Amino acid sequence: MRIFKHPIIEDFNRGKKVRIEVDGKTIDAYEGETIAAALAASDIKIFRYTKKNHDPRGIYCGIGYCTDCMMTVNGQPNIRTCMTKVKDGMKIKTQDGRGKWGG
Amino acid sequence: MKRQYVDVIIIGGGVIGTSIAYYLVKEGVKVTLIEKEDIASGTSGACDGNLMLLSKSPGHHFQLARESLKLFPSLIKDLDVNVGYRKNGCLMLLETKEQWDLSQKNIKQQQEAGLNVKLMDDKQTRNTEPFLTSDIYGSCHTQENGHINPIMLTLGLYQKSRQQGADILLHEPVKEILYKKGQVLGVRTACQEIYAKYIVNATGVYANEIGKMTEIDIPVLPKRGQVLVTESIPPFINNSIICGCYLKAKHHLCDKKDINDPIVSLGRGLSLEQTIEGNLLIGSTREYVNFDTRTTYEGMTAIAQHACQLFPKLKEVKMIRSFSGLRPATIDGLPIIGHIKTLKGMLLAVGHEGDGIILAPITGKLIAELICGKKLSFNIQPFSLERFKDASGKLK
Amino acid sequence: MSETEIAIIGAGPAGLSAGIAAAESGAKVCLIDRNLEAGGQLFKQIHKFFGSSKHFAGERGFLIGRKLLESCNKLAVEIHLQSYVGGIFPEGKIMMVTPHGTEIIQAQKIILATGAIEKSLAFPGSTLPGVMGAGAAQTLCNIQGVQPGKEVLMVGSGNVGLIVTYQLLQAGVNVVGIVELASEIKGYGVHSAKIRRLGIPIYTQHTILEAKGNKKVEKAVIGKIDQNQKIILNSLKEFYVDTICLAIGLNPLAELAWMCGCHFDYKPALGSHIPWHNPYMETNIKNIYVAGDVAGIGEATIAMEEGKLAGLAAATSLGYYNHAFLEKQRSNIENDLKNLRR
Numbered sequence: 150m151r152i153f154k155h156p157i158i159e160d161f162n163r164g165k166k167v168r169i170e171v172d173g174k175t176i177d178a179y180e181g182e183t184i185a186a187a188l189a190a191s192d193i194k195i196f197r198y199t200k201k202n203h204d205p206r207g208i209y210c211g212i213g214y215c216t217d218c219m220m221t222v223n224g225q226p227n228i229r230t231c232m233t234k235v236k237d238g239m240k241i242k243t244q245d246g247r248g249k250w251g252g
Numbered sequence: 253m254k255r256q257y258v259d260v261i262i263i264g265g266g267v268i269g270t271s272i273a274y275y276l277v278k279e280g281v282k283v284t285l286i287e288k289e290d291i292a293s294g295t296s297g298a299c300d301g302n303l304m305l306l307s308k309s310p311g312h313h314f315q316l317a318r319e320s321l322k323l324f325p326s327l328i329k330d331l332d333v334n335v336g337y338r339k340n341g342c343l344m345l346l347e348t349k350e351q352w353d354l355s356q357k358n359i360k361q362q363q364e365a366g367l368n369v370k371l372m373d374d375k376q377t378r379n380t381e382p383f384l385t386s387d388i389y390g391s392c393h394t395q396e397n398g399h400i401n402p403i404m405l406t407l408g409l410y411q412k413s414r415q416q417g418a419d420i421l422l423h424e425p426v427k428e429i430l431y432k433k434g435q436v437l438g439v440r441t442a443c444q445e446i447y448a449k450y451i452v453n454a455t456g457v458y459a460n461e462i463g464k465m466t467e468i469d470i471p472v473l474p475k476r477g478q479v480l481v482t483e484s485i486p487p488f489i490n491n492s493i494i495c496g497c498y499l500k501a502k503h504h505l506c507d508k509k510d511i512n513d514p515i516v517s518l519g520r521g522l523s524l525e526q527t528i529e530g531n532l533l534i535g536s537t538r539e540y541v542n543f544d545t546r547t548t549y550e551g552m553t554a555i556a557q558h559a560c561q562l563f564p565k566l567k568e569v570k571m572i573r574s575f576s577g578l579r580p581a582t583i584d585g586l587p588i589i590g591h592i593k594t595l596k597g598m599l600l601a602v603g604h605e606g607d608g609i610i611l612a613p614i615t616g617k618l619i620a621e622l623i624c625g626k627k628l629s630f631n632i633q634p635f636s637l638e639r640f641k642d643a644s645g646k647l648k
Numbered sequence: 649m650s651e652t653e654i655a656i657i658g659a660g661p662a663g664l665s666a667g668i669a670a671a672e673s674g675a676k677v678c679l680i681d682r683n684l685e686a687g688g689q690l691f692k693q694i695h696k697f698f699g700s701s702k703h704f705a706g707e708r709g710f711l712i713g714r715k716l717l718e719s720c721n722k723l724a725v726e727i728h729l730q731s732y733v734g735g736i737f738p739e740g741k742i743m744m745v746t747p748h749g750t751e752i753i754q755a756q757k758i759i760l761a762t763g764a765i766e767k768s769l770a771f772p773g774s775t776l777p778g779v780m781g782a783g784a785a786q787t788l789c790n791i792q793g794v795q796p797g798k799e800v801l802m803v804g805s806g807n808v809g810l811i812v813t814y815q816l817l818q819a820g821v822n823v824v825g826i827v828e829l830a831s832e833i834k835g836y837g838v839h840s841a842k843i844r845r846l847g848i849p850i851y852t853q854h855t856i857l858e859a860k861g862n863k864k865v866e867k868a869v870i871g872k873i874d875q876n877q878k879i880i881l882n883s884l885k886e887f888y889v890d891t892i893c894l895a896i897g898l899n900p901l902a903e904l905a906w907m908c909g910c911h912f913d914y915k916p917a918l919g920s921h922i923p924w925h926n927p928y929m930e931t932n933i934k935n936i937y938v939a940g941d942v943a944g945i946g947e948a949t950i951a952m953e954e955g956k957l958a959g960l961a962a963a964t965s966l967g968y969y970n971h972a973f974l975e976k977q978r979s980n981i982e983n984d985l986k987n988l989r990r
Contacts, residue, residue: 157694161793186792194777194864205863207777211784247486247530549741
């Protein structure tokens, strides 16, 4: 859920409302948000499945280090969603293992 | 000072030393392995995992590698760790007409030597490797190839040898070789003397340092190989890949006019492999820079540029690391395996350059056979130290 | 290939402070940072800092970040964002990977201010989505304006655990409790008092045992431990949470220092293996400096002081300051650091 009222932070500097597609489903997002944040706001927790054991992974470090939040974005696999901002019309897919080129 | 008596002392805890220990303890020999740092802390921990026949020049080298490759499946079954062994194919890319022509002769020799290798045109090559550039002449392809995690292999050999009774001393450099009247007696470290009938020098790039302790020159030089590591990516290549200039670089066949070309001056023959985790290891330079293990901007740039030329998609892939390892190189590219004639009880198993991983099993087996007085499973005459000497016994 | 006199890797509090101190001398400085914005973790710190007024006491972290950035802009310090360093090679060559491709920066001095990463903890279910670093939760709620979850269990009662708990509450998230292995609360009394006033239980001598759930966190199990660090079996408690935050300390991000061949010392009190440095923050490798968490985990105020010192020292060795000036600054900073580290 997004925070609209905060005792300290007056404004989260949200940009224009945009729409992104996650596994075929359209969700709302705001320019300036990272993909990870937009997904978290829509209560999407699972970002990818590991290659070996097919275990789910989600946001873990949030600063581009752990690679747990990698997803396939516009056909490009292994995108760190905590380090990538949303763009209108972006197509995002839950990644399976190392992903597929174009997949 | 502590004193110990064993049958054989092995100096060096890389893949060669641990393999020798492994084959010796199997024969019931009492072994002490001495390593100055840690298991696989040198070359064996800083190399790629290709088990490659295609790159070997036909002859003794190729045959030795082939014998060794045969040993892997049973060896791996015997180890307790997962060494990530798998069979794959190997592709040598031919980028120019010159390489294409050169390979015609090479491939014939390889086929005569018994390698199942075929020549493919540009279309066939791209069908095998879809991410390859269209700017390619063709390739040589063989299914006789493998891949392994070299660090896990070394650790596996170490573990198994120790389990079966080998004594392994880590962080204990050899200070002195004890010998008298042309016969080895043992070694001295900072804290003990160990006596043995045989000493095996398996110290790779440090072979000559040990050699000097007995005033014997061992012509092994460190040759630096820089390797670039990418992020983990989806399946990218179906084979282990080497480029056509690999053979040229490996065997120092470059012309004088090529020397200003960074590809040649860095002695680079490109190789690509994808690990089980998905990272690409792209190598490698071949430079004589003593014991400097840093990676350089020039080396990385040369590797990256060539790799991107061959696989344009790599421009989108992130590099995450680089490392370099020192390959123990001899002047003719062949290892030195066998007794030292001038010092009884001293054996050499060094100079494997970039082939230490594939040659480790056969080297271990041969040294064990030599020490146990068994019939040798391979003629080691071509790998003797004597080949470097002239008639007077001096190094050429 | 571009050239600079001083390249600083990491534009957090240490890096920015180093950049300002060096650029004020007239040296040519550039900063490299892999994040979308400069400021490191400062912009998610919405609480007021302690210490003396010299160190921005009473100021909120994000405002400090703004001030540092303003200073950098005034001094026209170049900041490369979304750019990470793929390697530092001999003779000061830095391989920088930007969104537009790879660039080489040739630098005379390099300051590593790469910061730290949160430690992780292994327990059954610890890889389930919903288990995250406290810093990640903080980023979500203070920068992105998104709640990381609805019900949170915090692991660790150090300052990070306490502060993030409070900030989660400010963001409208419910925190069911804080778990602390030690017998006492680790963080400052000021922070824990605020938490307790709000009625959030702090379970000392407790540890997280398991995260349960189908493909994501649905429950957390904690248990009390006895003096021998053994779990007391009838003490297990279950919480219905969708998020478990780990605030159990930080590790320096020292890969580049390793790559440069820096000598390391093992200092558990400072977080792990720490690159050795002299009183001027220079490592055993000439022209390579360290500052901030990479030189030992500490507060942002410490990072800023160390950054300033490294910046001054690098500029001095290029001839921009005289040594007497540096010496005076160093002794002041050293005193400040002593107080801050207390």
